Amino acid sequence: MMLRSSVEIYDLQSRQSRVVFQGPELWESPHFTPDGAALILNSEGRIYHLPLDSKPQAIDTGFAVRCNNDHGLTPDGQTLLITDKAEYDRACIYAVPLCGGTPQRVSVHMSSYYHGISADGAWITYTGIHQKDVFGIYISRIDGSDERALIVGDALHDGPDFSTDGEWIWFNSNRSGQMQLWRIRRDGRELQRMSDSPYADWFPHPSPDDRHVLWLSYDSSVGRDHPRDQTVRLRLMPAEGGEAETLFELFGGQGTMNVPNWAPDGQSFAFVRYF
Numbered sequence: 719m720m721l722r723s724s725v726e727i728y729d730l731q732s733r734q735s736r737v738v739f740q741g742p743e744l745w746e747s748p749h750f751t752p753d754g755a756a757l758i759l760n761s762e763g764r765i766y767h768l769p770l771d772s773k774p775q776a777i778d779t780g781f782a783v784r785c786n787n788d789h790g791l792t793p794d795g796q797t798l799l800i801t802d803k804a805e806y807d808r809a810c811i812y813a814v815p816l817c818g819g820t821p822q823r824v825s826v827h828m829s830s831y832y833h834g835i836s837a838d839g840a841w842i843t844y845t846g847i848h849q850k851d852v853f854g855i856y857i858s859r860i861d862g863s864d865e866r867a868l869i870v871g872d873a874l875h876d877g878p879d880f881s882t883d884g885e886w887i888w889f890n891s892n893r894s895g896q897m898q899l900w901r902i903r904r905d906g907r908e909l910q911r912m913s914d915s916p917y918a919d920w921f922p923h924p925s926p927d928d929r930h931v932l933w934l935s936y937d938s939s940v941g942r943d944h945p946r947d948q949t950v951r952l953r954l955m956p957a958e959g960g961e962a963e964t965l966f967e968l969f970g971g972q973g974t975m976n977v978p979n980w981a982p983d984g985q986s987f988a989f990v991r992y993f
Contacts, residue, residue, distance in 0.1 A: 744761060756769045760787050855878045889902075890933075899911070927985075
């Protein structure tokens with residue numbers, strides 16, 4: 719079966735999605751530009767700019783041509799943060815101008831996988847595997863300095879993202895057995911479990927209007943990984959936690975929404991389905 723990707727935007731009010739782009743290649747992890755007029759996404763090791771009314775255009779990321787689907791933009795829309803393996807054969811976070819240029823290393827330690835940035839643009843959060851098979855949730859300043867480990871080891875921790883006010887880091891972890899949603903304050907205090915579902919929950923993303931958290935759920939049988947080509951659910955709950963609803967099911971998984979995917983106004987979000 720030939721894989722096709724459908725990049726779409728789902729509107730919360732109408733409860734409908736519209737197709738932005740479809741192609742035979744593997745496209746992953748759409749992330750809105752701050753003006754809401756385009757998406758940033760990756761395909762086959764490269765990063766692309768996709769205007770909502772046009773086709774994808776490759777961004778010049780210099781030597782970084784082994785980019786994965788962990789990327790995003792600074793709030794001013796000028797700098798692209800990427801995760802690439804070309805230089806060290808290990809995941810490393812870099813900053814590169816959105817208009818293209820030479821990547822500047824951000825990561826102090828590897829492997830590090832970018833996931834989110836605070837609303838003021840001062841801090842980033844990422845998954846670090848700085849020792850073999852030891853997963854941790856980290857934050858640092860945007861230049862990589864002042865790295866802080868919030869939670870490390872004893873489980874698989876992944877998918878961190880900032881709350882709108884920057885005070886909490888949401889992430890997924892199987893520390894309770896099954897992968898569920900958690901959050902922790904940016905100083906490492908007050909670890910809280912935020913989901914208790916029959917599914918395996920991944921990649922929580924608080925909305926920019928501070929109303930919702932969106933995430934992706936696999937069947938519990940999937941285990942601790944986040945594979946592609948699975949029937950998954952996109953689910954929603956209030957930003958402070960509470961009862962969750964399933965918005966819809968789709969064929970997707972890895973690449974559907976690994977990084978923050980909300981539109982700037984918090985009224986819609988982007989995702990990728992496969993068929």
